Amino acid sequence: MTRETLSFPPTSIPPLEPYLPLTSPSPSSKPHLTLTYATSLDASLSLAPGVRTTLSGPYSKSMTHYLRTRHNAILVGCTTALVDNPALNSRLGSITSLDQQPRPIILDPKGRWDFTEDSQVIRLAAEFKGKGPWVVTKRGGETKERGELLERVGGKFLFLETGEDGRFKWGDVLSVLGEQGVRSVMVEGGGEVINSLLIDPENRLVDSVIITIAPTWLGKGGVVVSPSRQQGQTSQLKLRDVSWQPHGEDVVLCGRILRS
Ligand SMILES: NC(=O)c1ccc[n+]([C@@H]2O[C@H](COP(=O)([O-])OP(=O)(O)OC[C@H]3O[C@@H](n4cnc5c(N)ncnc54)[C@H](O)[C@@H]3O)[C@@H](O)[C@H]2O)c1
Numbered sequence: 001m002t003r004e005t006l007s008f009p010p011t012s013i014p015p016l017e018p019y020l021p022l023t024s025p026s027p028s029s030k031p032h033l034t035l036t037y038a039t040s041l042d043a044s045l046s047l048a049p050g051v052r053t054t055l056s057g058p059y060s061k062s063m064t065h066y067l068r069t070r071h072n073a074i075l076v077g078c079t080t081a082l083v084d085n086p087a088l089n090s091r092l093g094s095i096t097s098l099d100q101q102p103r104p105i106i107l108d109p110k111g112r113w114d115f116t117e118d119s120q121v122i123r124l125a126a127e128f129k130g131k132g133p134w135v136v137t138k139r140g141g142e143t144k145e146r147g148e149l150l151e152r153v154g155g156k157f158l159f160l161e162t163g164e165d166g167r168f169k170w171g172d173v174l175s176v177l178g179e180q181g182v183r184s185v186m187v188e189g190g191g192e193v194i195n196s197l198l199i200d201p202e203n204r205l206v207d208s209v210i211i212t213i214a215p216t217w218l219g220k221g222g223v224v225v226s227p228s229r230q231q232g233q234t235s236q237l238k239l240r241d242v243s244w245q246p247h248g249e250d251v252v253l254c255g256r257i258l259r260s
């Protein structure tokens with residue numbers, strides 16, 4: 001499958017700049033986390049679980065590929081890796097070196113992502129068109145064969161313990177990425193990843209939100225972004241410093257989560 005080369009006009013960059021990671025962050029701070037995804041008018045990421053659904057138009061898609069050049073890493077859940085077979089690289093035409101590519105990070109505590117040499121993100125890393133993925137898993141989620149395949153393309157397994165809910169604490173995820181030198185990460189989805197991030201009790205991990213809103217309803221049965229409420233929670237999860245930016249037929253909402 002040939003992948004188009006994209007461009008993102010410099011005139012579009014200024015409105016996004018306040019929401020992007022600092023180009024020279026202090027080494028002690030946690031990695032900057034940008035939550036970014038495309039949603040329908042009825043808060044869906046895709047038509048149904050496992051159904052890759054195009055929502056972004058050409059302009060906002062180019063924006064996403066620009067965002068990928070502004071972050072050290074791009075993180076998705078293993079179901080997204082499984083069903084979308086994503087490239088998780090940037091195809092912005094202005095890229096001249098592998099250093100400008102984000103590191104793909106896949107959260108996969110049980111080792112469900114059965115990647116092979118034919119997986120797109122692996123193949124692109126082998127062709128030096130993307131970086132080798134880091135798969136965050138629980139001890140036992142890895143296999144020798146897959147570990148060797150990752151190493152061949154410059155990737156690796158990272159190991160974390162899960163809580164009783166079988167999930168990683170987001171603070172631990174960011175700590176292990178920080179230890180690897182990651183200073184900024186864009187979390188792209190899917191639904192479980194985003195919802196688990198948004199219910200983080202202190203909401204102190206998400207530094208900025210950049211959401212593409214497409215002019216379409218996907219209808220019932222979609223993968224919905226709607227974080228669970230904590231027991232007795234009455235407060236809303238709100239954004240501040242909000243800006244709305246048209247990109248073609250889509251609108252891009254930028255903001256920061258209002259700290260509780
Ligand atoms: N529109 C968009 O921007 C966008 C972005 C990404 C994915 N998608 C779509 O979303 C769908 C996939 O979403 P989904 O919700 O089914 O799956 P997902 O991609 O969120 O992956 C879920 C899996 O990730 C792991 N995971 C998630 N949070 C974790 C945590 N805190 N700790 C440890 N592991 C964790 C678990 O193994 C979980 O089963 C696909 O259809 C995909 O096309 C859309």
Ligand SMILES: Nc1nc(=O)c(N)c(NC[C@H](O)[C@H](O)[C@H](O)COP(=O)(O)O)[nH]1
Pocket residue numbers: 037038052053054055056061064076080084085086087088089188189212
């Ligand atoms: N911004 C955005 N708009 C969309 O319309 C859409 N479907 C996704 N989905 C995000 C998810 O991570 C996809 O799997 C990758 O965006 C696949 O794209 P790549 O192959 O990585 O370029 N993201």
